Amino acid sequence: MGILQMVVIILILLVLVKPLGTYLYHVFSNEGNRTDKWFSFAERPIYWLTGLRERKGMTWKVYALSFIITNLVLVAFGYLILRIQQYLPLNPNGIGSMEETLSFNTAISFMTNTNLQHYSGETGLSYLSQMIVIMMMMFTSAATGLCVAIAFIRAITSRGTTIGNFFEDFVKAQIRVFLPLAFIVAMVLVALQVPQTLEPTLSLTTLEGVQQRIAIGPVASLESIKHLGTNGGGFFGVNSAHPFENPNGLTNAIEILSMWCIGAALPYTFGLFAKNRKQGWVIFAAMMMLFLSFLALNYAAESQGNPAMNRLDMDSSQGNMEGKEVRFGIPQSSLFTTVTTAATTGSVNNMHDTGTPLGSITPLALMMLNNVFGGKGVGLMNMMMYAILAVFLAGLMVGRTPEFLGRKIEAREMKLIAIAILTHPLMILVPTAIALATSAGTDAITNPSFHGITQVLYEFTSSAANNGSGFEGLSDNTAFWNVSTGLVMLLGRYVSMVVLLEVGASLMRKGRVPETIGTFRTDNGLFVGILVGTVLIIGALTFLPTVALGPIAEHLTIR
Incomplete structure (x- = not known):
């Protein structure tokens, strides 16, 4: 049901x-x-x-x-x-x-x-x-x-x-x-x-x-x-x-x-x-594949319950209901959690801080990947950024100048996209390191060890992704957290928007390249797979070590 x-x-x-x-x-x-x-x-x-x-x-x-x-x-x-x-x-x-x-x-x-x-x-x-x-x-x-x-x-x-x-x-x-x-x-x-x-x-x-x-x-x-x-x-x-x-x-x-x-x-x-509806459906399909994958992860993890509680021979048939409303249960809580972070909303109907370690990877990952569906346009712009990057990488592999929507992708566009891609993890990882290295940051942690690391990581990830949800166990109403997250929210919002506008303007000024037999198509199922792979590879290379220190380490510990 x-x-x-x-x-x-x-x-x-x-x-x-x-x-x-x-x-x-x-x-x-x-x-x-x-x-x-x-x-x-x-x-x-x-x-x-x-x-x-x-x-x-x-x-x-x-x-x-x-x-x-x-x-x-x-x-x-x-x-x-x-x-x-x-x-x-x-x-x-x-x-x-x-x-x-x-x-x-x-x-x-x-x-x-x-x-x-x-x-x-x-x-x-x-x-x-x-x-x-x-x-x-x-x-x-x-x-x-x-x-x-x-x-x-x-x-x-x-x-x-x-x-x-x-x-x-x-x-x-x-x-x-x-x-x-x-x-x-x-x-x-x-x-x-x-x-x-x-x-x-x-x-x-x-x-x-x-x-x-x-x-x-x-x-x-x-x-x-x-x-x-x-x-x-x-x-x-x-x-x-x-x-x-x-x-x-x-x-x-x-x-x-x-x-x-x-x-x-x-x-x-x-x-x-674009006068090509298939282009739109390709982007939507990539978004939905990522969404369904992380929804399945969260639902499976929460349905299996908390390993620490399961060891006590407690009834875990209902899964991990800690922090969840009985009127919604795990299915609607998992769906809400996945949608609110994929769509960069930040609204919650359950407390993410009380989720299982593996379940908490879903909201973290969706925000780290720059929001799958995104907010009002943010998700589409970020997915288009990944699409241009995917075309560029595919072009390098076959030795052909990459093209997207009939425009050549050259050094200027890739430099700007590199700025947009690198700004996001920079706004997450650097403040997280500072918070974990100073008493102003660690004093707000309410849970020890790996869960405390996740609390800090989640706060800055949510701020940089302009999501707004939080691991509400963090005591974040202090001058340090108010100012630091405020600055991260400003940079996380406006840097990528301005940079991607410039990317669009740069492509707009270029003449269209005629389509030939060697043109790499971006409106078919193959490109969906390439796009999803690009998003996951970039995300894993950037954030997997940090996630391993938080929810993954916590999961291995409580088992």
């Missing part, structure tokens, strides 16, 4: 890929279509107020500068609100202002689409902060990532000097994609008993006569964009394991599909831009 539940959700996703991918193509193709009739009435006033009457195309440099400056302004705004929230309205529970380094970390975290939380939502933020900082950044960070991905797609599939207008793309992403979808999902969640209110915390008397305070608030609206935008920050500290955020199996399935659908649909959108 558990496997059947996972299969049903995956099949629903497959059904959604083509229509949603087609819709995204129509939104961003800049060609007249029905979406203009549906949404132009809302966009025209925005363009008029912001002076965007003529929305000229931008070069990659102007596009990159535009989204970086926009994000910096929003970070400054968010930081200010968090620092003075105790003096602002919509704070019925009298929550104080946030500390400096925690405000720094939180503002960066939500603007970079990471949503790493070093605070507990229901006790750390007022309703105003939840709505105009957290939810605002959930919309804007998701829109930024989607816009950059679309600009990258335009660059590698077209010819010219411009890749679109960031501000026009940004408005379209909000008005035509996230706002309508978030409204629909929020209404469905409200119908399924997820709270949506501005009333203060409830104070109730239990049957034993004890006063109990129950946190509520505008939960459903945050949950919808949290998952659709692959944000992940929870209204409550325990995230989607909380019964108000995720009451039952149906809401669990809706949240899984919400955070998975757009990232899964973007490869099909890419195929439409």
